[in-house]
Amino acid sequence: MQLGSKEHADYVVDMVELAERYGIVLDLPTDGPIEIEIEPDGTLRFGIVGYLPDGRQPPLAVIEISEKWRPQTGDRYERSAYRYELLDRERGFRRAFHWHDEREFVRRFGVVVHEHCESPIGEAPCPHHFGSPVRDGFRAVELLMAAWVADPPDCTALPCLEPI
Amino acid sequence: MEKRYLTPTEVAAELRVSTDTVLRLIDRGDLPAIRVSERIYRIPAPAFARYERGTVSRRRVVRRQASDIQDYGAGEDVPAMAKADLVRT
Numbered sequence: 001m002q003l004g005s006k007e008h009a010d011y012v013v014d015m016v017e018l019a020e021r022y023g024i025v026l027d028l029p030t031d032g033p034i035e036i037e038i039e040p041d042g043t044l045r046f047g048i049v050g051y052l053p054d055g056r057q058p059p060l061a062v063i064e065i066s067e068k069w070r071p072q073t074g075d076r077y078e079r080s081a082y083r084y085e086l087l088d089r090e091r092g093f094r095r096a097f098h099w100h101d102e103r104e105f106v107r108r109f110g111v112v113v114h115e116h117c118e119s120p121i122g123e124a125p126c127p128h129h130f131g132s133p134v135r136d137g138f139r140a141v142e143l144l145m146a147a148w149v150a151d152p153p154d155c156t157a158l159p160c161l162e163p164i
Numbered sequence: 165m166e167k168r169y170l171t172p173t174e175v176a177a178e179l180r181v182s183t184d185t186v187l188r189l190i191d192r193g194d195l196p197a198i199r200v201s202e203r204i205y206r207i208p209a210p211a212f213a214r215y216e217r218g219t220v221s222r223r224r225v226v227r228r229q230a231s232d233i234q235d236y237g238a239g240e241d242v243p244a245m246a247k248a249d250l251v252r253t
Contacts, residue, residue, distance in 0.1 A: 009225040023208060023211045034225050040230070100236035
């Protein structure tokens with residue numbers, strides 16, 4: 001997935017808009033700007049934290065959408081890592097979809113991405129679960145919302161990554 | 165616990181429109197919904213509340229230089245042994 005500089009900014013704004021349309025209360029000033037950080041090697045990164053209005057004060061369900069985009073030639077960027085998280089403290093579970101440390105995961109498990117599942121939080125039957133790549137941040141918002149409205153997951157039913 | 169989602173029929177009753185109208189809103193992307201199966205949708209309750217309140221103003225993006233490189237693998241809540249076993253490149 002590659003985007004130009006301007007397209008990337010639009011992508012981030014559109015994703016935030018989708019999250020807000022889902023009713024997620026973002027940890028951003030009302031109508032304030034979204035901050036994209038540029039790492040020393042030119043990689044773009046952003047992280048959005050949002051609260052799901054579960055009727056609790058403070059909200060007990062939190063999501064996080066973080067991505068990194070590595071610079072390519074000609075003012076283009078390619079998504080190179082992500083971290084999509086749902087922590088539902090009300091019902092005590094965590095679901096996460098991760099892409100990071102790619103070389104290490106390919107070497108050890110033969111996969112690029114993985115998932116996490118803890119129910120209750122802190123108790124994982126497996127450190128890393130098998131997972132499919134998440135297409136983009138829009139899909140991530142939908143996945144996290146779907147996990148939130150669904151029953152707590154049965155983490156033991158998810159396939160565990162085994163070293164190759 | 166608050167209700168987490170509504171059915172299209174429940175949304176239709178709230179809005180006093182037909183279920184078909186709600187399905188059209190979903191189809192057009194005006195009302196966010198989760199597709200449970202080919203013909204079944206669920207509307208997250210907060211999404212409906214947001215829809216009732218109106219549109220969201222478009223945000224701006226600002227860029228700023230970061231002094232560090234963030235490690236997405238750090239802080240994974242994995243058992244200590246597994247974490248120690250995972251040597252990062």
